[in-house]
Amino acid sequence: MQSPVQPAGRFRRDGLRFNRSELVMITVLGQVASPLSPASPYRIGQDGTPRILPGPGGIVLSHRVGDPCVGLAADHVEPGVSIRNEQRSVKGERGGPNLALQTLACIGNQARVVSGAAAGAIGTITGKHGGIDTVLVDFPMATLRRLAIGDRIQVYAHGLGMRLTDHPEIAASNLAPRLLDRWPVRSRQRRLSVGVTHVVPAAIMGSGLGRNEVFRGDYDIQMFDPETVRRHRLGSLRFGDIVAIGNADHRFGRAYRQDAVAIGCVVHSESTTAGHGPGVTTLLTGPRTAFDIHRDQNANIATILGLRRPAPPVERRILIERDRRWDTARALRTIPGRIPSHV
DSSP, X not given: OOOSSOOOOOOOOSSOOBOGGGOOEEEEEEEEOOOOOOSXXXXXXXXXXXXXXXXXXXXESSOOTTSBSSSOSOSSOOSEEEEEOOOOOSSSOTTHHHHHHHHHOOBTOEEEEOSSTTTXXXXXXXXXXXXXXXXXXXXXXXXXXXXXXXXXEEEEEEOTTOBBTTOTTSEEOXXXXXXXXXXXXXXXXXXEEXXXXXXXXXXXXXXXXXXXXXXXXXXXXXXXXXXXHHHTTGGGOBTTBEEEEEEEEOTTSOEEEEEEEEEEEEEEOOOSSTXXXXXXXXXXXXXXXXXXXXXXXXXXXXXXXXXXXXXXXXOOOOHHHHHHHHHHHHHHTTSTTOOOTTO
């Protein structure tokens, strides 16, 4: 009988070694998670404006990994499928099954639908989202349309405990061997050469601080300062982009440290809420001198894992800025001849 898990892919032939033989593959399970809503549907934006917007959870049919995560009428939207394990354990933590799913799943792991109309379909883990405590899975569109809330998805978790043999100063987290096998990172003169789409300053990182580990959840990029967004081209961020966070040490939680760097994957969309924005799940962290970081607009897991062709990286305005311009234009339209050409 054919294995439901596809082969892990080519082994690296460029000298980048890791402890492949030590890593354990173990299955964890989640159900397609329903979107949740608090008692009030409003989110109070950083500009003081209440908005009602789509949020995390569910099956997103309009956006997948590789699509823009900025410029959406949404808040913390997760591309593809969001899963949680809703079981309650009789041993240890009541939410232990979901904690295990959050901890063991790694970006690049494969997942198999085991119930419902799409049973047998194979997808790929693309991120983890803290707070809502979901794991994100990408599937082809035909599968997304057959899935239903509550369908069970089994994840073939593989990668926890990874060490880069020749780079002991670099810590790996949430990184599946299947992703590393395909990721064009290279060892060059004892440094790890990594292509990223964006370099983000630690000063604008928000939600996700205060934890002592990075194996669950993510870390949000605040986008409320227009000049910083323009300088670092953050309006062109896409789901699945590989980004570098400067002066960030993620070995034991998320901390500011000069001359350290963290490399991660963008997992959810922008937010209007203070302290929040596109989320980043950590993959690598270490001293700045351990990395050779360069720009590469193709550094997106949709390309690296062969999931689909990403959208071009086009600059888009965040929702708060678009609303401000919309309100200005709407007000000026009541005065004939007063609409500026730039609106």
